Amino acid sequence: MTRYPRWKFFLLLAVLLGCGLYALPNIFPDVPAVQISANAAGEEVPASVRRQVAETLDQAGMEHGPGETVNTSWLVRLDSTNDQLRARQLISDRLGDDYVVALNLAPTTPQWLRAVGASPMNLGLDLRGGVHFLLQVDMETVIGQRMEAWSGQAKMALRDEGIRYRDVAIDGRKLVATFDDQVAADAARAPLRKALPEFTLNQAEETPRLTLTLNASTLEELQDYAVEQNRTALNNRVNELGVAEAVVQRQGADRIVVQLPGVQDASQARRILGRTATLEFRLVADQYSAQRAATGIAPPGTEIFPFRDQNNRPVILEKSKIATGDQVTNAQMGFDQQSGTPQVNVELDSTGARSMQRVTSKNVGNPMAVLFIETKTDMKTVEDENGERRQVPESTTDRYVINVATIQDTLGSRFRITGLDSPAEASELALLLRAGSLAAPVTIVEERTIGPSLGRENIEAGLKSMVLGMALVLVFMLLWYKVFGIFANIALLGNLVIIVGVMSLIPGATLTLPGIAGIVLTVGMAVDANVLIYERIREELRNGRRPREAIDEGYNRAFTTILDANITTMIVAVILFSAGTGSVQGFAVTLFIGILSSMFTAIIGTRALVEMTYGRGARAPSKLSI
Amino acid sequence: MSGSKKMINFMGARKVLGIMSICLVIGSIILLATRGLNLGLDFTGGTNVVVESSTDIDIAKARQTLEQAGFEDAVVQQYGSSRDLSIRVPPQEGIEADQVGQRVFQTLEGKVGELQLKQVEFVGPQVGDELRDQSGLALLMALGLMLVYVWFRFTNKFGIATVAALLHDVIIVLGLFSLLRWPFDLTVLAAVLALIGYSLNDSIVVADRIRENFRNTRETDPHVIVNGAINETLTRTINTSFTTMLVLVALFFFGGEVMRAFSEALLVGIFVGTYSSIYVVANLLFTLGVSKEDFLIPEKEEIDEMP
Numbered sequence: 001m002t003r004y005p006r007w008k009f010f011l012l013l014a015v016l017l018g019c020g021l022y023a024l025p026n027i028f029p030d031v032p033a034v035q036i037s038a039n040a041a042g043e044e045v046p047a048s049v050r051r052q053v054a055e056t057l058d059q060a061g062m063e064h065g066p067g068e069t070v071n072t073s074w075l076v077r078l079d080s081t082n083d084q085l086r087a088r089q090l091i092s093d094r095l096g097d098d099y100v101v102a103l104n105l106a107p108t109t110p111q112w113l114r115a116v117g118a119s120p121m122n123l124g125l126d127l128r129g130g131v132h133f134l135l136q137v138d139m140e141t142v143i144g145q146r147m148e149a150w151s152g153q154a155k156m157a158l159r160d161e162g163i164r165y166r167d168v169a170i171d172g173r174k175l176v177a178t179f180d181d182q183v184a185a186d187a188a189r190a191p192l193r194k195a196l197p198e199f200t201l202n203q204a205e206e207t208p209r210l211t212l213t214l215n216a217s218t219l220e221e222l223q224d225y226a227v228e229q230n231r232t233a234l235n236n237r238v239n240e241l242g243v244a245e246a247v248v249q250r251q252g253a254d255r256i257v258v259q260l261p262g263v264q265d266a267s268q269a270r271r272i273l274g275r276t277a278t279l280e281f282r283l284v285a286d287q288y289s290a291q292r293a294a295t296g297i298a299p300p301g302t303e304i305f306p307f308r309d310q311n312n313r314p315v316i317l318e319k320s321k322i323a324t325g326d327q328v329t330n331a332q333m334g335f336d337q338q339s340g341t342p343q344v345n346v347e348l349d350s351t352g353a354r355s356m357q358r359v360t361s362k363n364v365g366n367p368m369a370v371l372f373i374e375t376k377t378d379m380k381t382v383e384d385e386n387g388e389r390r391q392v393p394e395s396t397t398d399r400y401v402i403n404v405a406t407i408q409d410t411l412g413s414r415f416r417i418t419g420l421d422s423p424a425e426a427s428e429l430a431l432l433l434r435a436g437s438l439a440a441p442v443t444i445v446e447e448r449t450i451g452p453s454l455g456r457e458n459i460e461a462g463l464k465s466m467v468l469g470m471a472l473v474l475v476f477m478l479l480w481y482k483v484f485g486i487f488a489n490i491a492l493l494g495n496l497v498i499i500v501g502v503m504s505l506i507p508g509a510t511l512t513l514p515g516i517a518g519i520v521l522t523v524g525m526a527v528d529a530n531v532l533i534y535e536r537i538r539e540e541l542r543n544g545r546r547p548r549e550a551i552d553e554g555y556n557r558a559f560t561t562i563l564d565a566n567i568t569t570m571i572v573a574v575i576l577f578s579a580g581t582g583s584v585q586g587f588a589v590t591l592f593i594g595i596l597s598s599m600f601t602a603i604i605g606t607r608a609l610v611e612m613t614y615g616r617g618a619r620a621p622s623k624l625s626i
Numbered sequence: 627m628s629g630s631k632k633m634i635n636f637m638g639a640r641k642v643l644g645i646m647s648i649c650l651v652i653g654s655i656i657l658l659a660t661r662g663l664n665l666g667l668d669f670t671g672g673t674n675v676v677v678e679s680s681t682d683i684d685i686a687k688a689r690q691t692l693e694q695a696g697f698e699d700a701v702v703q704q705y706g707s708s709r710d711l712s713i714r715v716p717p718q719e720g721i722e723a724d725q726v727g728q729r730v731f732q733t734l735e736g737k738v739g740e741l742q743l744k745q746v747e748f749v750g751p752q753v754g755d756e757l758r759d760q761s762g763l764a765l766l767m768a769l770g771l772m773l774v775y776v777w778f779r780f781t782n783k784f785g786i787a788t789v790a791a792l793l794h795d796v797i798i799v800l801g802l803f804s805l806l807r808w809p810f811d812l813t814v815l816a817a818v819l820a821l822i823g824y825s826l827n828d829s830i831v832v833a834d835r836i837r838e839n840f841r842n843t844r845e846t847d848p849h850v851i852v853n854g855a856i857n858e859t860l861t862r863t864i865n866t867s868f869t870t871m872l873v874l875v876a877l878f879f880f881g882g883e884v885m886r887a888f889s890e891a892l893l894v895g896i897f898v899g900t901y902s903s904i905y906v907v908a909n910l911l912f913t914l915g916v917s918k919e920d921f922l923i924p925e926k927e928e929i930d931e932m933p
Contacts, residue, residue, distance in 0.1 A: 126884070134753065266746065267728060445750035449727070453678070454744045461882035468880060469873030476869060513884055514813050517877060521820065521892070524873035528866040532831070535862045564779070564830050569823035571771050576819050579764030581757070584812045591820065 004611040012608055015600070016494055019501025025113055025120045026500055030105035032084040033065075034091060035244050037073035037100050045074040049095060056094050062087060065106075073244075077106045098332075103262055104244035121504045124512035125448070126583055127462070129455035130261035131269055134446035135234070137254045142226045142440040143173070143219070150196060151175055154212070157195035163188050173219065175199065175212040182208050223253060226440045231256050234442075237272050237431070256442070266449045272431065273442070278325030279417070279433065283359065284367040284404055285316040292316065305371060307401045315401050317369050322359045325373075327352030331433035333426045336418065342426035344417045346433065353413035361410040370403040370417050372429075462516030469520050470496070477527055481534050483625035487609040488530040491601040495526055498597035499590065512586030522594025528565065529602035532558040534626055547614065547624045555607055562603065566595050636856050636904060637849055637912070644909045647902070651794055654801020661804050666811025667747055669761070671754030672716045673726040676745040677734060682708045688738045695733040706883045710744065717751050761815045768822050769793070779830070783920060784837065787910040788829040791902040795825040799895045813888045821895035824870070828863065828903035835859045836911065840918055848916055852908050860904075867900040 036045055036053060050067060053076060057064045064087075065077030078084050084103055092101040105128075107120055125132050147170045154168045154175055165188065166178040177192065179185040185208040192210065193201055199212035227250055234256060235248040247259040263269055285302045293314040298304045301319050306312035330347040348356060360368070374397070403419030420426045474492065477485040499519055503509050537554030545553065570592060577588035614621045667674045677683075685702055688711060692700045697715055705712035713734075718726050727746035735741045749757075772792060776785045796818060803810050836855040845851055871893060878889035 134750075136750075136752075267725075270725075443750075444748070445753045447727075447746065447748040449743070449746040451678075451742070451744045453742070454676070458882060458884065461880055461885070465873075465876040465880040465885070469876035472872040472876060473869050476872065480865065513882075514816060514888070517813075517881065517885055517888055520873045520877055520881075521870070524870035525824070525866070527869050528827075531862050531865045531869070535859075535865075539858065561831055561834060564834075565827035568772060568775060568826045568830070569820070571775065572768050572819045572823035575764050575768045575771065576816055579760050579767075580812060580816065584816045587813070587816045 004607065004615060008604055009608055012604055016497065019498040019505075021113075021116065021501070022118045022504045023497050023501035025107065025109040025118045026504060028108040028110070028120070030107055030120075031077050032079075032081045033075050033077045033104050033106035034084060034087050035070070035073045035075050035102045035104040036091065036095070037102070037239075038098065044069070044072050045099070049099065050074055052094055053091055056090050057087060060086065060090055075104065075106055100239075100241075102244045105262075119504065121500070122510040123459075124510045124515070124583055124586055125259055125261060125450055125455075126513045127455050127459050127511065128261050129450050129452035130259065131263045131266045131450075132446070132448040132582070133258040133260075133270070133273060133444055134251070135230075135256045135258060135273065135442040136445045137227050137230055137256065138441045138443065139223055139226065139254050143222065144170075146222060147173075147175070147214075150198070153195055154192060157191045158188060161187070161191045163191070173214040177210045177212070179208040179210075184208065185210055227254055227256065230440060230442060234258060234273060236434070241269060241272060255445070262452070266447065270444060270447070272428075273444070278373050279328070280324050280371040280373065281322040281356070282317045282320070282369050282371055283322065283363060284369050285318050286367055288316050305369075305399055305401050307404065308372075312400075315369060315404065317371065317401070322368070323348055323352040323356050325433055328433045331430040333423065333430045334416070335423075341418060342420050342423040344420065344426050344430045344433070346415055346417060348413045350413075356411050356413075356415075360407050364407050364409065367404050367406050369401045370419070372398075372400055372402045374398045458513045462513055462520075466516060466520050466523070470523050473523060473527060477530070481530075481626055483613070484530075484534050484537075484606075484610070487606040487613075488527055488534075488602070490609060491530065491605040492523060492526060494605055495594070495598050495601040496523070498601065499594050502593050502597065503590065509589055510586055511590070512583040514583050515586030515590045518587040518590030519594055522591060522598055525569070526594065526598030526602060529558070529562045529599060530606055532561055532565075533602075533606070537624070538626055541624065541626075547621045550624070551610060551614065555603070559603065562599065566599055569595055633853065633857050634860070635853060637853050637908065640905065640909050640912065643905050644913075647794060647906055647909075650801070651797050654797045654804070657801050657804040658797075663800065663804050663810040664807045665758070666809045666814070667714060667749055667754075668812045669754050669758040669810070670716070671749045671751035672714060673718075673730065673749075674745075674747040675713045675715075675727050675730045675743070676705050677711050677713070677731060677741040678744045679709050679711070679739040679741050681739050683711045683738050685711070688713070688734055691734060691737045692730065695729075697730065697733070700730070711738075712883075757812065761812070764819065765796075765815070768819050769796070772822060772826050776826070776830075780833065780837075783911055783914040783916050784833050786914065787907045788826060788833055790910050791829045791899075791906040792822060792825050794902050794906050795895055795899045796822060798898050799891055802894055803891070808887055808890060811887065813884065814891050817888045817891035817895070821892060821899065824892075824896060825899035825902065828866070828899050829907050831862065832856060832859050832903045833907055836908070840916075840920070846918055848912065848918070852911065852916075856904055856908060863900060863903060867896050870896055 034053075036049070038045055053074065054064070054067065057076070057078075062083045063079045064083075067074055067076040069075075076087075078087055088101045088103055092099075095101065109119060151168050151170055154177060155165070158165050158168075158177070163184055164180060165184065166180060168175055168177045170176075175196075177185075177188060179188060185203065188210060189201060189203075192199075192212065196212060198215055198218040200215055202211055202213070203209070231248055231250055238246045238248055238258060238260065241260070241263075243260045243263055245261055247257065249257045251257045258273060260269055285299070288299055288302070290313075292299065293304055293316050296304060296314070298316060302316045303319055304314045304316055307315045327349050328346055329349045332345045334343050334345050335341065336343050403417055405418070417429075420429065470492070474489045477488045477492075479485070481488060496519070499522070503511060533554050536558045537550045540550035540553045541547065573588045573592040573595070577585050577592070580588060614624065683704075685704065689700070689702045692702065692713065697713075697718075699716055701714040703712045703714075704710065711734075713730055715726055715730060727748055731741065731743050731746075769792070773789055776788050779785075780788065799818060799821065800810075802808075803814070808814075832855065835858055836852055839851050839855045839858075840848075843851060843854075845854075874889045874893045874896070877885050878893065881889060
């Protein structure tokens with residue numbers, strides 16, 4: 001008669017204790033908290049500010065925790081969600097623009113659990129409420145802009161070499177250079193190849209025309225760069241919004257996922273995310289009269305823009321820029337000391353500052369304009385040649401002068417922008433300048449907002465169906481298989497502990513509502529292994545085997561069938577994970593983990609229990625309660 | 627085989643049930659081809675808004691209000707209770723796509739009661755198309771991989787029978803979704819994929835036992851062998867399906883609106899799957915003319931035939 005190997009007992013115990021330990025943090029509820037972080041990225045919240053926070057809360061008579069450092073932010077626990085909203089307002093008023101105050105939930109995991117790295121499961125947006133955005137990066141614009149620049153480079157290279165050309169035209173991903181004759185075309189090959197290593201050069205037959213095709217690798221680099229740049233810029237903006245535990249992730253070749261847990265006002269988030277705004281500082285070409293501007297035809301070397309605050313009066317500006325928005329290192333909203341009107345205090349980097357200094361020193365007494373450039377992308381419906389309606393992104397760029405001021409003195413790295421409508425506009429402009437501009441326009445192609453009440457309802461619904469479903473299965477197994485049913489039930493509970501423990505352990509795993517459904521479903525399916533084994537044991541008993549043998553046979557012969565059964569579902573879970581998005585992936589994850597752990601508990605777990613009950617003692621059992 | 631248990635003659639009704647299965651599958655295919663599925667927001671694109679009120683909401687009034695505001699093609703439905711309303715709007719022209727949700731909410735607010743915005747989902751038409759393609763691909767891939775698995779696992783007639791049972795289940799579930807206009811979204815797709823795994827597993831257990839009994843018995847009548855195998859696995863088949871259905875019923879009643887379609891798909895699927903693992907597999911085995919010879923270790927005839 002086989003004795004059950006001892007190492008399996010230990011393995012079982014170790015797995016259960018380990019998972020139990022890591023599942024434990026989920027029992028402790030989260031408490032409302034406010035999170036304070038410095039506006040400048042990576043900076044810690046100084047002790048003086050922490051004291052101010054505590055003072056503010058004390059004055060308002062709110063109970064609060066001592067506070068703790070989370071990454072670089074300062075987290076203070078509060079008593080209720082009502083306090084939370086009020087506390088945010090009060091602290092935000094007190095600290096002003098330099099700090100971002102966000103609502104958050106603080107886990108109440110005890111210290112000893114945190115010491116071993118245990119933390120509760122991540123909850124998906126459908127369970128905690130929040131906004132999910134999927135943004136599409138408009139690659140065509142990026143590529144178009146780069147192609148313009150490359151065509152300029154090509155022309156410059158040809159001019160430098162003294163080669164006469166008719167035209168360098170852009171044709172999609174190609175540049176087409178046309179020459180007067182074959183000789184010029186041949187001469188142009190070497191300099192073009194040198195100037196544009198990103199392109200592959202070929203010559204059309206019998207024509208003085210060279211075609212330069214953009215290399216696939218360069219195109220890919222360009223896309224990667226644009227998406228990565230956008231991701232960084234979006235990340236900065238999200239941080240500026242003060243959302244705790246936000247996610248900004250790249251998805252596929254040209255998309256970015258932004259998840260903002262707890263955010264209720266999707267419209268503000270949308271405005272901040274989707275906009276690309278930048279500034280240009282230019283000299284006003286005031287040698288031309290207002291009549292000249294009114295004709296709408298710009299004199300050479302200049303451009304005409306509307307002046308927003310003065311009924312869109314046209315203003316003629318020099319084409320060359322003194323400095324641009326991407327040279328801004330810091331921007332803060334403020335108020336003019338005398339007039340009290342809103343303004344943005346800007347700091348430039350060294351390149352921008354040098355240029356600003358050079359130009360302004362030569363132009364004291366002349367006017368300088370701040371040009372505001374905003375790109376918005378809308379979806380436009382067009383009808384294609386097959387008569388099918390499709391939506392295509394269409395970018396519109398607004399350019400207008402927001403401020404014209406006489407240069408009083410040589411400007412350096414610090415100056416201010418006035419002429420803004422409202423404090424809100426000033427703070428938004430400051431935010432956009434600070435957070436950096438997007439490399440390419442983005443469109444929102446998917447948006448999901450889940451209110452906090454729905455999140456709570458979903459959690460309740462998930463838990464309720466899980467508890468009920470589980471209870472039904474437990475009762476059924478007990479009634480049908482008696483003592484062996486108890487074994488299966490213990491295994492089922494162990495299975496649940498393992499799933500929760502593993503879900504809490506994997507850092508990327510997120511529990512969603514379909515994820516809960518996955519757990520519920522595995523609960524129902526997990527007992528299949530035990531049903532198979534037990535039915536086999538019953539059958540062997542009927543066929544006249546002795547109990548010990550029947551148990552051995554039952555476990556051994558059912559094993560391949562169980563494996564078979566579970567492999568099919570695991571394959572499906574993997575497919576689902578690769579094809580699905582967000583919440584459905586959550587289902588695939590719990591299904592996969594659930595199946596693995598159910599095999600473990602249903603085979604090794606119940607066997608251990610069976611052996612403990614029937615395997616002890618010198619005499620073999622004469623009867624099984626099954 | 628046990629003598630103590632009562633045998634049910636499953637194969638007695640096999641012809642009638644076989645015809646029923648064929649009719650159901652053909653009917654489902656016709657439905658899918660003509661009516662198609664009532665695709666959810668995930669696949670069509672558009673905007674879905676869920677609002678909550680402290681009092682009952684008058685749906686007719688909500689519809690009328692939306693119509694007047696230019697949302698003529700809005701689909702307005704109760705969402706779980708009479709105080710929750712779900713409004714689905716196809717992709718709109720003229721309004722910035724991602725702001726439709728806000729517009730719908732503003733249109734209704736105050737008109738049909740004090741409303742609270744519970745959920746807004748906007749899926750761009752492009753994303754919808756992609757999700758649809760991706761999901762179709764996932765479905766085909768799952769079926770394809772199951773085919774490969776079965777091909778390794780079984781040979782000839784058994785492979786065909788189990789795969790047919792699998793297709794039978796999936797097609798009938800999809801057909802029912804088409805017939806009743808139940809919304810088909812990503813979570814339902816997840817349910818259908820889970821069903822594929824479940825259904826195959828169910829059939830494999832039965833097929834395995836049939837194969838085992840063909841090898842281990844002196845009985846020569848396939849009728850008796852197959853019937854015996856089905857009877858032996860019957861308790862297991864029913865018990866497993868029963869426990870799974872228990873949790874699905876819990877999910878159906880308490881899982882909320884999101885899980886309703888999911889649990890519906892699986893409840894139907896597992897019911898059909900249980901039937902098909904008993905009947906479709908065995909039925910097809912007969913139709914394909916399974917006999918004891920199929921399980922004899924083949925002799926290497928080719929060598930003898932060589933000149």
